[in-house]
Amino acid sequence: MNHAVRAAGLVLVAVLVMSAAALGQGTYPNKPITFVTHSSAGAGGDIFLRNLAKHLEGIVPVPIVVENRRGGASATAVTFVATSPTDGYVLYGSTPTMLQTPILTTTRHSFLDLAPVVNVFFDPMILYVKADSPWKTLPDIINTAKQRPGQIRFGAATPGSVEHMIAHQVQKVAKVTVQPVTFEGGGDLLLATLGGHVDLGVGEYAEVASQVAAGQVRIINSFTAERLRGTTIPTAREQGVEIVVEKFRGLLGPRGMDPQAVACWERAVRLALARPAYRQDYNSVFLLPGYMEHDQYNAYLHRMNQTLRRYLKEIGVIK
Amino acid sequence: MFERFALGAQIAFQPLSLLMMTVGVAWGIIGGALPGISGSMAMALLLPLTFGMDPAVALMMLAGVYIGAMYGGSISAILIRTPGTPGAAASVIDGYELHKQGFGAKALGVSLITGTVGGIASVFILIGLAVPLSKVALAFGPPEYFALGVFGLALISSFVGRDLLKGMISGTLGLILATAGTDPFSGTPRFTLGSIDLLTGVELVAGMIGLFAVSEVFYQIAESEGWERIKGKVSTQLPAWVELVKLKTAMIVGIVMGTIEGLLPGGGGAIAAFISYDQAKRWSKHPEEFGHGSLEGIAAPETANNVVTGTAMIPLLTFGIPGSNGAAIMLAAMLLHGIQAGPQLFERTPQIVYGLFVGMLVANVLMLILGYLALRPSIAIVNVRRPYLFAGILGLVLVGAYSISNRMFEVWVVLITGLIGYGMRRYGYNVLAMVLGLVLGFIVEANLRRSLLISIGNPWVFFTRPISGLLLTFALITLLWPILRQVREDRRARAAAPARG
Numbered sequence: 001m002n003h004a005v006r007a008a009g010l011v012l013v014a015v016l017v018m019s020a021a022a023l024g025q026g027t028y029p030n031k032p033i034t035f036v037t038h039s040s041a042g043a044g045g046d047i048f049l050r051n052l053a054k055h056l057e058g059i060v061p062v063p064i065v066v067e068n069r070r071g072g073a074s075a076t077a078v079t080f081v082a083t084s085p086t087d088g089y090v091l092y093g094s095t096p097t098m099l100q101t102p103i104l105t106t107t108r109h110s111f112l113d114l115a116p117v118v119n120v121f122f123d124p125m126i127l128y129v130k131a132d133s134p135w136k137t138l139p140d141i142i143n144t145a146k147q148r149p150g151q152i153r154f155g156a157a158t159p160g161s162v163e164h165m166i167a168h169q170v171q172k173v174a175k176v177t178v179q180p181v182t183f184e185g186g187g188d189l190l191l192a193t194l195g196g197h198v199d200l201g202v203g204e205y206a207e208v209a210s211q212v213a214a215g216q217v218r219i220i221n222s223f224t225a226e227r228l229r230g231t232t233i234p235t236a237r238e239q240g241v242e243i244v245v246e247k248f249r250g251l252l253g254p255r256g257m258d259p260q261a262v263a264c265w266e267r268a269v270r271l272a273l274a275r276p277a278y279r280q281d282y283n284s285v286f287l288l289p290g291y292m293e294h295d296q297y298n299a300y301l302h303r304m305n306q307t308l309r310r311y312l313k314e315i316g317v318i319k
Numbered sequence: 320m321f322e323r324f325a326l327g328a329q330i331a332f333q334p335l336s337l338l339m340m341t342v343g344v345a346w347g348i349i350g351g352a353l354p355g356i357s358g359s360m361a362m363a364l365l366l367p368l369t370f371g372m373d374p375a376v377a378l379m380m381l382a383g384v385y386i387g388a389m390y391g392g393s394i395s396a397i398l399i400r401t402p403g404t405p406g407a408a409a410s411v412i413d414g415y416e417l418h419k420q421g422f423g424a425k426a427l428g429v430s431l432i433t434g435t436v437g438g439i440a441s442v443f444i445l446i447g448l449a450v451p452l453s454k455v456a457l458a459f460g461p462p463e464y465f466a467l468g469v470f471g472l473a474l475i476s477s478f479v480g481r482d483l484l485k486g487m488i489s490g491t492l493g494l495i496l497a498t499a500g501t502d503p504f505s506g507t508p509r510f511t512l513g514s515i516d517l518l519t520g521v522e523l524v525a526g527m528i529g530l531f532a533v534s535e536v537f538y539q540i541a542e543s544e545g546w547e548r549i550k551g552k553v554s555t556q557l558p559a560w561v562e563l564v565k566l567k568t569a570m571i572v573g574i575v576m577g578t579i580e581g582l583l584p585g586g587g588g589a590i591a592a593f594i595s596y597d598q599a600k601r602w603s604k605h606p607e608e609f610g611h612g613s614l615e616g617i618a619a620p621e622t623a624n625n626v627v628t629g630t631a632m633i634p635l636l637t638f639g640i641p642g643s644n645g646a647a648i649m650l651a652a653m654l655l656h657g658i659q660a661g662p663q664l665f666e667r668t669p670q671i672v673y674g675l676f677v678g679m680l681v682a683n684v685l686m687l688i689l690g691y692l693a694l695r696p697s698i699a700i701v702n703v704r705r706p707y708l709f710a711g712i713l714g715l716v717l718v719g720a721y722s723i724s725n726r727m728f729e730v731w732v733v734l735i736t737g738l739i740g741y742g743m744r745r746y747g748y749n750v751l752a753m754v755l756g757l758v759l760g761f762i763v764e765a766n767l768r769r770s771l772l773i774s775i776g777n778p779w780v781f782f783t784r785p786i787s788g789l790l791l792t793f794a795l796i797t798l799l800w801p802i803l804r805q806v807r808e809d810r811r812a813r814a815a816a817p818a819r820g
Contacts, residue, residue, distance in 0.1 A: 040644075041363025047651050054370055054655075066367070070724045073501060075515040104501075105508045107515050153773055159506035181772045182504055184765070187640035188584055194638070197460035197773055210639045210661025284657050317505060 028088060028261050032063045035251075037093045038077035041068055044123075044204075048249050049093040052120065052269075055278035059268045074098045075107040082113035084254045088261025091117065092252045099305045100160040103312055115257040116301055118269045119250035119292035121282065124205045124228055125166060127220040127236075128212075130193055133200070138221050138239040141200065145176035154178040155189045155198035162247050163202045165311045166223055169243045172314070193217070204247065205286040228286070248290060248304070250297060266293050327673030330375045331681050339376055340678060343383030344685045348693060350384070351391020354401045354528050355719025355729075358388030359644035366652060374656035375671045379678030381652055382628070385645040386438055386682045389588070389625045390690050393430040393617070398423055398701045399712050401532035405523055406588025406624030408754060409596040411531050413609065413616030420612055421554050423698050428557040429614050430621040431690040433570055437622035438683035440574050441581070441629025445636075446676055452630070453637040456582040461769040462781050464583070466790035468763035471590050473794040474597045475752040476801050480610075482747060483802060489749040492739075493756020494763075496521055503765045516728040523589075525723055525732040526757050528716050530750045533737025536709050538744055555695050562614060569599040569618040576619075577626025581642050584634060588627040588643065589758050592620035597797070629679060636664055636672060 035053060039045030046068060053064040069077040074097045084090035092098075092114060102110035127138065135141050145152050154170075157163040159182065167180045181198050183189040186207040193201045194216060201208075205228065211217035221236045222228055223245045236243045251265060272278055273289050282289065292300060312318045330336055343365065350361025362384045369377035392404030397414030410430060417426040444452070459467075472490065479486025499510040500520025511517035573595045580591035599619035600609045609616045631642035632649070639661035641647040653660050658668060665672050701708060720733040740750045774780035782788045 041360065041366065041648060041651070043647070043651075046363075047654055050367065051655060067725070068363075069726070070519065071726060071728065072515040072518045075518060076724065076726060079515075100506075101518070104506055105511075105515065105518065106513075151775065158501075158503060161506075164506075179772060179775060181769060183769070184503065185584075187638075191456060191584065191634070191638065191640055192460060195457035195460055210659050210663060213659075214662035216662065281657055284659070285654060317507060 028258070028264060029060060029062045031089060032065055033060065033088075034090045035064055035066045035093055036069050036077050036081050036090060037066065038070055038072075038074040038097065039068065039093075039095075040070055045093050045095050045249070048121070051278075051281060052093075052272065055272045055275055055281070056268055059271050072107070073101045075101055075105075075109075078107070078111070078114065079109045081252065082109040082254050086254050086256045086258055088253055088258050088264070090254065091265070094248065094250050094252050096162050096247055096304070096308070098252075099301070099308050103305075103309050103318060104160055111252070111301055111305070113255050114252040115255050115262065116294055116297035117251045117253050117257070117262050118266045118294065119248055119290050119297045119300065120269055120273070121249040121287040122224075122290040123247035123249065124286060124288055125162060125202060125223045125245055125247065126205050126208070126233065127166075127200060127202050127223070128193065128208050128217050129200045129220060130196065131216050131218050133218065135200070135220065136218075137234075138236060138241055141220065142170075142174045142176055142241070145174070145178055149177045150179055152178040152200070153198040154180050155183055155192060155201035156180055157186070157189070157203075158182050158184070159315060159317055160308075160312060162245055165308065166202050166243065166245050168311055168315055169245070170241065173241050173243055190217075209286055224288070228288075246288075246290075248300070249287075250290075250292070262294050323669045323673045324677065326670050327675070327677040330373075330670060330674040331379060331677040333376075336376050336379055336674075336678065337681070339372070339380040340383040340682050341685055341689070343380040344387035344682055345689055347384035347387020347389075348391040348394070348686070348689060351388030351403045351407075352394040352697070353391075353719055354395055354403055354532065354716045355524060355722045357404045357524055357644070358385050358392070358406075359648050360723075361388050362645060362648040363651075366648060366655070369652060370655065374653070374658055374668075375674035375678075377652055377656060378649060378671060378675050379682070381649055382675060382679050383682040383685065385649075386625070386628050386679065387686050387689070388645075389438070389621075389628055390431055390434045390686055392624070393434070393621055394427060394693075394697055397426045397430065397617070398697065399532060399708075399715075400535045401712070401716060402524075402527050404588070404624075405527065405758070406592050406627065407620075408527055408531070408589050408758070409592035409620035410617050412596065412751065413611075413613045415535075416610070416612040417614075417617070422556075422612065423701075424555040424694060425558050425562075425614070426617055427690075427694050427697070429563070429566065429617045431687060431694065432558070432563060433566060433573070433618040433622045434625040434690075435683050435687045436570055437573055437577060437625035438628055438686065439680060440622075441577065441626040442676060442679045442683070444574075444578055444626075445629045445632055445679075449633045449637055452578070452582055452633050455579070456584075456634050456638070456642075458786060459583055460784075461766045461773055462784050462787040463790065465763060465766035465770055466781060466787040466794070467583075467590070468759045468766065470790050470794040470797065471593060471759045472755060472763065473797040474593055475749075475755055476798045477597050477600070478751050478755070479749045480801075481805070482749075483805075485747055486749045486752045489743060489752035490756040492743075492748075493753035493758075494760045495756075496526065496736075496753075497757050497760025498764065503761070504768055516726070520761070521732055521736075521757070522723050522729055523758060525720050525729040526736050527754055528720060529733040529736025530740040530754055530757075532712060532716050533733055534740025534744060534750060536712055537737060537741040539705070540709060541741070541745075555698060557694075558614065566615055566618040568602050569595075569615040570622045572598045572602060573619045573622025574626050577623035578630045580623070581627040581630025582633055584640055584642050588624040590762075591623040591627060593755060593758075595619040595623040625683075632675070632679075635660055637662060639664075 081092040156167040392407035395401040395403040396407040402408040475490040576591040576595035631646040720729040
């Protein structure tokens with residue numbers, strides 16, 4: 001048994017070393033890589049990149065540095081990456097914010113000036129209530145909303161965010177009205193839900209997981225395409241409300257990025273996602289691996305951009 | 320319980336843990352003192368270094384940075400009128416005044432000692448009262464945050480002295496500056512002058528550095544005649560024991576205010592520092608010294624911002640929600656080490672929780688030692704001829720401003736707010752009131768609008784909820800008190816005048 005494990009470990013190490021060597025064969029990459037995020041240190045986008053960088057160690061033969069370029073609601077970081085050399089040494093850690101900002105305002109660059117390289121994760125979005133709430137299912141909530149239109153206090157992030165889009169879509173699909181209440185961060189919203197200041201909240205699974213385990217919060221449903229692995233949480237679709245929305249996290253480079261470098265990252269991310277240590281890490285924070293290569297990712301981002309634009313038009317934020 | 324502390328102590332007193340905490344505290348003091356590198360940024364810079372460490376040691380080291388930075392922030396606040404961290408903003412008032420009088424060492428000594436007392440007190444509050452206090456955090460909804468913000472704004476009236484009108488105008492300027500950026504409720508940009516750099520608004524630290532430090536440099540250059548050192552002789556005398564004993568009221572005020580703010584996500588120490596400064600003045604036997612070099616005026620805010628280091632861990636450990644930017648980095652470190660913060664942390668990984676408790680106590684003691692060693696050298700650095708000093712300060716704050724987001728924009732913010740600050744001081748307006756407006760503008764606005772959403776448009780929500788109603792009453796008293804006192808004094812003066820004439 002022990003020998004088998006050790007042998008398996010050795011094989012794995014050998015595979016990793018070989019793949020590292022394979023990646024290092026050409027001239028790329030031969031100097032440190034910079035991952036750029038618009039998030040402040042310690043925020044979601046920053047943690048994603050730092051964790052990814054950590055687990056790419058050994059696969060990518062050069063050091064990876066994470067740089068926080070805050071400001072302009074992602075515009076500063078996008079411009080920085082868009083105007084970087086295309087040799088593949090500067091990559092941007094994407095989130096939906098990158099799509100949202102250029103729709104809301106005029107920016108120098110948008111995601112069209114970037115080259116989608118590879119998507120890594122999806123953040124599952126869920127609807128939750130305080131444990132003592134009378135609601136058990138999404139139809140319960142919709143029924144109450146029908147009886148008391150505009151009275152349910154529906155906590156979500158700022159308009160333009162994925163959370164707020166979900167609040168909007170629930171109203172649209174179920175033909176009800178609720179009172180959306182915006183919060184700056186998922187943590188603030190969770191506290192407000194626990195304190196009874198709002199009736200329900202929408203957020204990332206990871207944000208509420210520890211409260212669920214402690215029995216303080218109940219998850220009504222997820223907005224994923226399929227049930228989250230290892231849980232009994234129903235999807236919105238199962239409950240008769242056809243909404244599938246996810247937050248994506250991936251890497252983008254400047255437009256026209258060297259195809260060889262793109263291919264190199266596709267392979268590196270695929271290998272990293274399969275690493276047991278990384279798998280344990282991302283499973284523990286409930287991230288869904290969402291590997292997409294360049295072409296697929298590009299199409300996905302365009303689709304997502306259209307959805308966001310349509311929603312912002314519907315809520316009257318843009319014309 | 321006892322075994323758990325023993326377990327924590329076992330980790331905290333390992334040579335490696337002690338070494339890492341010493342490095343953390345030292346880096347925190349340096350980072351905190353450098354303008355533009357706030358406590359949370361100093362922590363974030365160290366974060367990658369902690370990847371390979373045992374999670375308990377990593378958290379202790381980061382807590383050390385956090386604690387050290389709170390003292391570090393007061394070094395630059397006192398010596399060059401630059402709050403190195405937002406929490407040190409209130410320490411500028413009396414600290415810099417004392418330094419100009421030649422008592423910089425005394426001011427730093429008070430900051431260091433009261434900070435240590437506050438830090439240690441907060442760890443005991445954290446250990447003993449985490450669960451009951453976490454209920455307080457839940458009781459604070461949007462109306463309560465709004466009321467707290469208004470209470471903070473009402474302090475303007477007690478900070479500005481005689482010229483209330485100019486003080487209010489200054490505070491309004493700060494509020495106006497705080498509205499620039501993205502509207503928190505529609506998500507659309509407003510008052511950004513078409514610039515994408517202004518989309519996320521004016522960075523608080525940049526505004527503070529400009530209004531306090533750069534305006535002071537401009538002011539000194541324009542108004543001062545000589546080019547000598549700040550003062551002929553600089554005393555390196557530390558505060559005496561008797562002086563420290565007199566600070567106990569101020570410290571108690573700081574502990575209470577710091578505890579409350581630490582519990583509330585989004586605070587970060589600045590509000591507690593300002594409110595405790597004002598309260599300490601109210602309870603002081605010598606309120607007239609405030610603003611002219613009062614040791615109590617340093618003790619209260621510096622106790623408060625160090626208390627925040629401990630109590631900000633309460634929402635982090637009990638809910639998994641950070642109570643400050645510094646605590647947010649701690650949360651990030653936990654996530655990176657695969658530890659889930661939240662209610663079950665105490666049961667699942669007691670070694671981490673209790674290691675952190677003991678580690679924070681040790682880090683506070685380390686801060687006292689390292690802070691003491693750094694005290695006299697830091698005064699020597701600023702004891703140079705004025706041209707060198709001003710050039711040095713400008714260089715330091717501009718580099719610091721650039722480092723906030725790695726872009727030139729904050730450099731311009733610092734210079735422009737510096738000019739505004741200079742103009743304001745020249746014509747008798749109040750820079751401190753403007754800083755208060757800038758700090759509180761967003762909190763007040765966002766929570767006012769959010770409260771009305773929650774109450775479905777009912778404005779009475781602010782008065783029918785007890786905590787919010789109470790805070791608003793405090794705010795009204797704070798606002799009117801100085802005005803009433805002035806009216807009474809004026810009347811007395813008028814009554815006395817004919818008798819004399």
